[in-house]
Amino acid sequence: MIATAGFPALGTGVRVLTASEGALAPAVAAVQRELQAIDETCSRFRSDSELAVLNRGSGAPTQVSPLLFAALEAAVRACRMTDGAVDPTMGRGIRLLGYDRDFADLRDGGPVGIIVQPAGGVGVIEMDRRTLTVRIRGGHEIDLGAIAKGLAADRAATAAHAAIREHASFPLEGTPGEGVLVSLGGDLAIAGEAPQDGWPILVTDDHAAPLDGPGQVITLRSGALATSSTTVRRWRQGGVERHHILDPRTGLPAAEYWRTASVVAATCVDANTAATASIVWGEHAISWLREHHLPARLVRLDGAVTYVNGWPVAETVAA
Amino acid sequence: MQPDDLGGRAAARRAGLDLVQGWTWAVAVGAIGLTGVLGIAAADTFHGHQSAAAATTTSSDAGASTTTSGSSEQGGITPQAPADSTFGGGLQPPVVVSGGS
Numbered sequence: 001m002i003a004t005a006g007f008p009a010l011g012t013g014v015r016v017l018t019a020s021e022g023a024l025a026p027a028v029a030a031v032q033r034e035l036q037a038i039d040e041t042c043s044r045f046r047s048d049s050e051l052a053v054l055n056r057g058s059g060a061p062t063q064v065s066p067l068l069f070a071a072l073e074a075a076v077r078a079c080r081m082t083d084g085a086v087d088p089t090m091g092r093g094i095r096l097l098g099y100d101r102d103f104a105d106l107r108d109g110g111p112v113g114i115i116v117q118p119a120g121g122v123g124v125i126e127m128d129r130r131t132l133t134v135r136i137r138g139g140h141e142i143d144l145g146a147i148a149k150g151l152a153a154d155r156a157a158t159a160a161h162a163a164i165r166e167h168a169s170f171p172l173e174g175t176p177g178e179g180v181l182v183s184l185g186g187d188l189a190i191a192g193e194a195p196q197d198g199w200p201i202l203v204t205d206d207h208a209a210p211l212d213g214p215g216q217v218i219t220l221r222s223g224a225l226a227t228s229s230t231t232v233r234r235w236r237q238g239g240v241e242r243h244h245i246l247d248p249r250t251g252l253p254a255a256e257y258w259r260t261a262s263v264v265a266a267t268c269v270d271a272n273t274a275a276t277a278s279i280v281w282g283e284h285a286i287s288w289l290r291e292h293h294l295p296a297r298l299v300r301l302d303g304a305v306t307y308v309n310g311w312p313v314a315e316t317v318a319a
Numbered sequence: 320m321q322p323d324d325l326g327g328r329a330a331a332r333r334a335g336l337d338l339v340q341g342w343t344w345a346v347a348v349g350a351i352g353l354t355g356v357l358g359i360a361a362a363d364t365f366h367g368h369q370s371a372a373a374a375t376t377t378s379s380d381a382g383a384s385t386t387t388s389g390s391s392e393q394g395g396i397t398p399q400a401p402a403d404s405t406f407g408g409g410l411q412p413p414v415v416v417s418g419g420s
Contacts (some may be wrong), residue, residue, distance in 0.1 A: 002414050004414060004415070012420045013420075015415050017415055021334060023406060062364050077396055080396045081396040081397065081398060158402055181415065183415050183416075183417070184420075185420030186416060186417045186418040186419065186420045187417070187420070188415065194407070197408060197411060198406070198407020198408070199406050199407075199414065199415065200411040200412060200413045200414055200415070201413055201416070201417050202413035202415070202416045202417070202418075203416075203417045203418070204416060204417075204418045205418055205419055206418040206419055206420075207416050207417065207418035207419060207420045208416075208418070208420075209416055209418055211412070211413050211414070211415075211416065213416075215416075215418075217410065217411070217413050218406060218407075219406065219407030219408065219411065220405055220406065220407060221402075221404055221405055221406070221407045222401065222404070222405050223401035223402060223405045224400050224401075225417050226417070227417045227418050227419055228419055229419025230322060230419070231419060232418070232419040232420060236413075237354055237366065244321075260419060261417070262417060264401050264405060264406075265398050265399055265400065265401055266398075266399035266401050266402070267399055270398035274398055292397055292398050292400065293400040294398060294400055294401075295401065295405075295406075310406070311406075312406055
């Protein structure tokens with residue numbers, strides 16, 4: 001019997017699912033603790049977050065917490081993995097494009113003149129693991145965006161699973177009902193033993209869609225699934241429509257070849273990295289996903305779907 | 320000794336010196352060229368190794384500072400693919416949605 005709970009966090013909707021009713025309470029508590037830590041550390045919208053302090057540092061060496069250092073390392077790794085298609089130094093760029101506060105608070109402020117700034121690349125990030133010191137050169141700002149969300153999902157799922165195992169009813173790995181799935185705005189991480197047939201998931205454009213909405217239903221037993229889409233988080237700036245996935249080469253919203261990219265990987269950080277990069281790359285994403293053995297579902301603007309690397313095709317299409 | 324004999328011997332001496340100088344230049348140029356060819360062949364045949372310590376330190380784009388990436392996978396960073404058994408079976412009503420946010 002799958003149990004579920006939901007609450008808002010990190011500017012999006014969170015769902016925690018456990019394979020048994022008794023596991024839900026300890027799982028939710030653990031997830032909330034992890035998300036609180038991520039919010040205080042990695043949020044671009046909180047003036048008191050560690051990331052905000054680092055971005056205001058004017059290039060001065062700044063000592064950071066192990067959590068922010070880990071998030072920056074994950075972001076640097078994602079940038080290198082994608083040859084710069086997912087670049088953490090786009091913080092200033094997306095702020096200049098008008099996405100400078102929680103998405104729910106965005107308004108069209110009328111005509112504006114902006115200077116578009118391409119990403120700086122990971123070369124502008126200096127990190128010393130021994131002293132946990134970070135320096136951002138060249139006036140660039142960090143946006144951990146998708147990476148922080150993926151990292152949060154991975155950490156929350158792991159923490160929830162550990163909390164469930166500490167619970168008296170689930171002392172052993174593989175005990176029936178000890179599995180957990182954490183969804184942060186549609187980016188999912190799984191830990192522990194899944195229900196018998198796996199976790200049934202609707203894959204679609206918008207994570208806020210109803211469970212009986214259009215899309216494809218798949219089941220996952222392990223790993224992680226992330227979806228990036230240009231159909232959500234769109235806003236207008238000076239009468240120009242923007243979306244939130246920037247092309248680091250130009251500093252502007254990526255050209256829309258795929259409207260939605262969903263990728264399964266071992267971790268949510270990698271799934272989210274690959275999904276975001278797929279939107280930026282367009283058609284080239286197919287060969288990269290094949291090369292790295294990542295199952296994916298890519299949806300063109302007209303709704304045509306491309307399945308890659310063993311993503312289930314026929315019998316699971318819901319609508 | 321007649322003046323003609325002296326002039327002929329001097330000319331022969333100059334010719335001999337010119338010949339030696341020509342051979343010296345030819346050998347020097349040939350040696351430099353051979354060194355270059357052998358160097359290129361050696362570099363192409365025996366690739367170097369990067370130490371583990373060096374693998375965690377990379378040059379910045381400006382070449383003026385260093386960045387510790389925190390990863391020893393430098394140059395070969397790949398995403399972690401899911402397990403083969405990731406996808407489950409059976410048609411069930413969904414319990415959660417994956418979509419853009």
